[in-house]
Every structure is written in structure tokens, then in C-alpha cells.
Amino acid sequence: MSKATRATQMLAAAGIAFTVHDYVYDPDAQSIGLQAADALDEPPARVLxxxxxxxDGKPVCVIAPSDCDVSMKKLAAALRGKSATMMKPAAAERFTGYHVGGISPFGQKKRVPTAIEETAMLEPYVLINAGQRGLLLRIDPEDARRVLDAVAADIVA
Incomplete structure (x- = not known):
């Protein structure tokens, strides 16, 4: 598995420190994030x-702990919109250029408004998809927020 992805290239170009961690991806897992947390022996709150x-009909990116559900109402409020809905998987793949299970907020085809769950900002580090199934990157949450120009807010149900 290549550890160089658009996500890692974007972070490297921005001078952001990160490390890459791989795990055995299980496409049949009920929750990919929880399966990744278990495989890497990390708390689910740290694996995002x-x-x-x-x-309001426009794409946005959401980053949340793997053990939490996102509140669409809170997401809309955090990004100053009226209503939010989940994007269909095929549309997410077309828009980001990544496959579901390997969607990273870094290095997407187009930059979009992004919200990150505020409790993640309290972690010493977080693990976020690196743009490939079975590949996560470990990064300081503030670096992630800053490079994405993300809003840190209460977005979980």
C-alpha cells in the first residue's frame, strides 16, 4: 500500500507534521472508524x-469522533446554514476523488467549508483518514483545523 496520497502530499506541502499508520481495513465492519480504532489500539474519540x-445544497466536510453521530441541526448551525443532510456515497466519491472508507478531509478535489467536533481539539493528537482505505494519519488537531480552515464546534448528537 502506498503511503503517499493527495492528503499526505497536501500536508507535506503545507509543512504540517504527521505520521502515517496502516491497518487491515475491513469493508464489512459495521463502523469503519471503530474498526480502525480497535486495530490501532486507540480510543474511538481520537480516531476521527x-x-x-x-x-443548503452545497458540499461540506465533517470531521467527528468515530464513536459519535453527527447532528445535522448542529452542523447547519456551526456552518451558518439552514439545513444539512448527508451526501450520498457515490456523490461523496465523485466530489472528493476518494473512495468511501478512504475519504480524507485533506487533498480533496475542491476545498469546502469544514467543521470539526470541538471535543477532538482537546486530544493530544488525532487520527484522520489519509485518503486510502486502511491508512490513517496522526496529526495535531489544531494543525488539522488550521490547514483546513475548519470551524471547531459542537456538531455531535
């Missing part, structure tokens, strides 16, 4: 999932 949503 990347989701794509639509806010």
Missing part, C-alpha cells in the same frame, strides 16, 4: 471519521 454532507 470524515463525512461529506450538503448544507
Amino acid at each position: 471519521k470524515t463525512l461529506m454532507a450538503e448544507l
Whole structure:
């Protein structure tokens, strides 16, 4: 498995420190994020999932702990919109250029408004998808927020 992806290239070009960690991806897992946390022996709150949503019909990126559900109402409020819905998987793949299970907030085809769950900012580091199934990157949450120009807010149900 190549550890160089658009996500890692973007972070390297921005001068952001990170490390790459691989694990055996299970496509049949009920929760990919929880399976990754278990495989890497990390608390689920530190392994963040990347989701794509639509806010008032426009794409947005959501980063939340793997053991939490995102509140669409809170997401809309955090990004100053009226209503949010989850993006269909095929649309998320077309829009980001990544496959579901390997969607990273870094290095997407187009930059979109991004929200990160505020409790993740309290962690010493977080693990976020590196743009490939079975590949996560370990990064300081503030570096992730800053390079994505993300809003840190309460977005979980």
C-alpha cells in the first residue's frame, strides 16, 4: 500500500507534521472508524471519521469522533446554514476523488467549508483518514483545523 496520497502530499506541502499508520481495513465492519480504532489500539474519540454532507445544497466536510453521530441541526448551525443532510456515497466519491472508507478531509478535489467536533481539539493528537482505505494519519488537531480552515464546534448528537 502506498503511503503517499493527495492528503499526505497536501500536508507535506503545507509543512504540517504527521505520521502515517496502516491497518487491515475491513469493508464489512459495521463502523469503519471503530474498526480502525480497535486495530490501532486507540480510543474511538481520537480516531476521527470524515463525512461529506450538503448544507443548503452545497458540499461540506465533517470531521467527528468515530464513536459519535453527527447532528445535522448542529452542523447547519456551526456552518451558518439552514439545513444539512448527508451526501450520498457515490456523490461523496465523485466530489472528493476518494473512495468511501478512504475519504480524507485533506487533498480533496475542491476545498469546502469544514467543521470539526470541538471535543477532538482537546486530544493530544488525532487520527484522520489519509485518503486510502486502511491508512490513517496522526496529526495535531489544531494543525488539522488550521490547514483546513475548519470551524471547531459542537456538531455531535
